[in-house]
Amino acid sequence: MATNSESLQSAIKSRSEIDRTLDRSFVWMTRVFALAIAGTLLWIALQVTVDSWPAIQKFGAGFLASTAWNPVKDDYGVLPQVYGTLVSSFIGLLLAIPIGVGTAVLLSEDFLPGKVRIVLVFLVELLAAIPSVVYGVWGIFVLVPILTNLGRWLNSTLGWLPIFSTPPTGPGMLPAGVILAIMTLPIITAISRDALISVPPSLRQASLGLGATRWETILQVLIPSAFSGIVSAVMLALGRAMGETMAVTMLIGNSNKISASLLAPANTISSLLANQFSEASGLQVAALMYAALVLFVLTLIVNILAEYIVLRVKRI
Amino acid sequence: MTAHFPERSLTRDSMSGRTLFNTFMTGVAFVCGGLALLPLLAVLSYVLIQGFSSLNLSIFVELPPAPLRQGGGFGNAILGTLLMVGIGALISVPVGVTAAIYLTEFSSGKIARWVRFATNILSGVPSIIAGVFAYGIVVLTLVKLNLGSYSALGGGFALAILMLPIIVRTTDESLQLVSQDLRQASVGLGATKFQTVTQVVLPSAIPAIVTGATLAIARAAGETAPLLFTALFSPFWPDSLFKPTASLAVLVYNFAISPFKNWQSLAWAASLILVLMVLITSIIARWATRQKA
Numbered sequence: 001m002a003t004n005s006e007s008l009q010s011a012i013k014s015r016s017e018i019d020r021t022l023d024r025s026f027v028w029m030t031r032v033f034a035l036a037i038a039g040t041l042l043w044i045a046l047q048v049t050v051d052s053w054p055a056i057q058k059f060g061a062g063f064l065a066s067t068a069w070n071p072v073k074d075d076y077g078v079l080p081q082v083y084g085t086l087v088s089s090f091i092g093l094l095l096a097i098p099i100g101v102g103t104a105v106l107l108s109e110d111f112l113p114g115k116v117r118i119v120l121v122f123l124v125e126l127l128a129a130i131p132s133v134v135y136g137v138w139g140i141f142v143l144v145p146i147l148t149n150l151g152r153w154l155n156s157t158l159g160w161l162p163i164f165s166t167p168p169t170g171p172g173m174l175p176a177g178v179i180l181a182i183m184t185l186p187i188i189t190a191i192s193r194d195a196l197i198s199v200p201p202s203l204r205q206a207s208l209g210l211g212a213t214r215w216e217t218i219l220q221v222l223i224p225s226a227f228s229g230i231v232s233a234v235m236l237a238l239g240r241a242m243g244e245t246m247a248v249t250m251l252i253g254n255s256n257k258i259s260a261s262l263l264a265p266a267n268t269i270s271s272l273l274a275n276q277f278s279e280a281s282g283l284q285v286a287a288l289m290y291a292a293l294v295l296f297v298l299t300l301i302v303n304i305l306a307e308y309i310v311l312r313v314k315r316i
Numbered sequence: 317m318t319a320h321f322p323e324r325s326l327t328r329d330s331m332s333g334r335t336l337f338n339t340f341m342t343g344v345a346f347v348c349g350g351l352a353l354l355p356l357l358a359v360l361s362y363v364l365i366q367g368f369s370s371l372n373l374s375i376f377v378e379l380p381p382a383p384l385r386q387g388g389g390f391g392n393a394i395l396g397t398l399l400m401v402g403i404g405a406l407i408s409v410p411v412g413v414t415a416a417i418y419l420t421e422f423s424s425g426k427i428a429r430w431v432r433f434a435t436n437i438l439s440g441v442p443s444i445i446a447g448v449f450a451y452g453i454v455v456l457t458l459v460k461l462n463l464g465s466y467s468a469l470g471g472g473f474a475l476a477i478l479m480l481p482i483i484v485r486t487t488d489e490s491l492q493l494v495s496q497d498l499r500q501a502s503v504g505l506g507a508t509k510f511q512t513v514t515q516v517v518l519p520s521a522i523p524a525i526v527t528g529a530t531l532a533i534a535r536a537a538g539e540t541a542p543l544l545f546t547a548l549f550s551p552f553w554p555d556s557l558f559k560p561t562a563s564l565a566v567l568v569y570n571f572a573i574s575p576f577k578n579w580q581s582l583a584w585a586a587s588l589i590l591v592l593m594v595l596i597t598s599i600i601a602r603w604a605t606r607q608k609a
Contacts, residue, residue: 026510030418037415038434044449051452102348127356129594131538133565134587137572138359182355213334215341243442245541270444277545292448303440
């Protein structure tokens, strides 16, 4: 037996040097490219920081607290834009979370026949794929007129509330928030649905077996056990809403002032960049890069939190 | 032996609070579903109606008209979009596929986890940041080298950054679906890692990879924000990679916010083309993956 395997061993040709080098360099190449992905992320952070350095030196952290945006005097601050970014995203999520989670429940339970559900899931995915600029165009011509009428009514009846205290001007915080709700809804629905579907069936069977109604099961068993998945869906949607540019730029009115009223025009960091970058020069470019850095860090924090929750859920 | 259950004790009263709440919540869920689909139907129907009414053949071959002049088209924007998406795909597909090969085939745990994490974070980076980045990398460099400034090159680079995570993720997923038996059979026959990957694993995953790349391309073609200040816009035919270049998405933006009726109708037509592209690729992708399963 021993001699047999020895003779076999010698019969197998050992790999040529070329083959081995090719193999090793192929593995190395794929490794370099894989690390390049992570590198890209760092490169973006580094490049944006370097390009914004003159503005960072000049304005420091006060950039975040200043409301000035004056290219003539080279005096810049992004407080109104940060405010607009956060508030418009908040309005968007406030509208999108209940509807999105409700739709996710509808599409994860057997309320509808399987075929209808597949089509609806596809349609919701499609909602996510429509280019943002198309939502913007639709918003300008369809959504804004509707919301202006609604805003006029809100202003005349509830005008004593600070959030409805100005007459609507057409574009403003409210249309931007509504379009963000429409655009983040598919993310919330898709990820919440995944989370709901992956709840172990035994939990639901146990609950139904104890005599709970379908909705008692959904609200007290399914949603609590899918909760972390739903939270990560909301975080990802928040990240998307804060970075969304075109639709918001077309609907928010681009006014660098802070107003408590939702009917007044406002601005976001991404809209500021979209509007001013191509015509900026000198320190204004650095200030815009600084604003981009602020947005980058904001979305980075939100996305990392979301990913962290997703990873933790997966490991359980 | 007869059980002494009171009559109907195991059926819930159809008028009890719990049952009514159950029915009510089912209604709420349907309303949510309706509210979620309403904007989709509204956007699709508006774009289809407005777009088709301003669609004709000259749109594909002519240059944008002056304001208030009838006719014209946006052939240059279609060509520019193809050009920049092509540059984006040329950069991101090889890099993305190779990186994904490392993730599924060669990596051991930790690095792969970090790279997958970075990929997900990268896909969450706002598209306008990709534009700012491409401005810093390509546009400013071209200015320094005196080769130009706003250009198709910068636009393509920005789109590549946005396509990269999509391609890595879809390739990663499709490679993981390749049966382990195939790899073992190939290695057992004495194939090297390189041969196994390029001649056994990749070919069997290629339909899914192509689907992923197509979806990434469709998504990139609709991106506007990263092109605003990397490719800018141009009313002329693209004749150089180093000059400002028109794209469908930026054309929609510029023309929709203009006060001129004829430009607005061109914006609708361009929106229609973008939406149809996304719609058709999604349906084909869906159909292709269904066929395999």
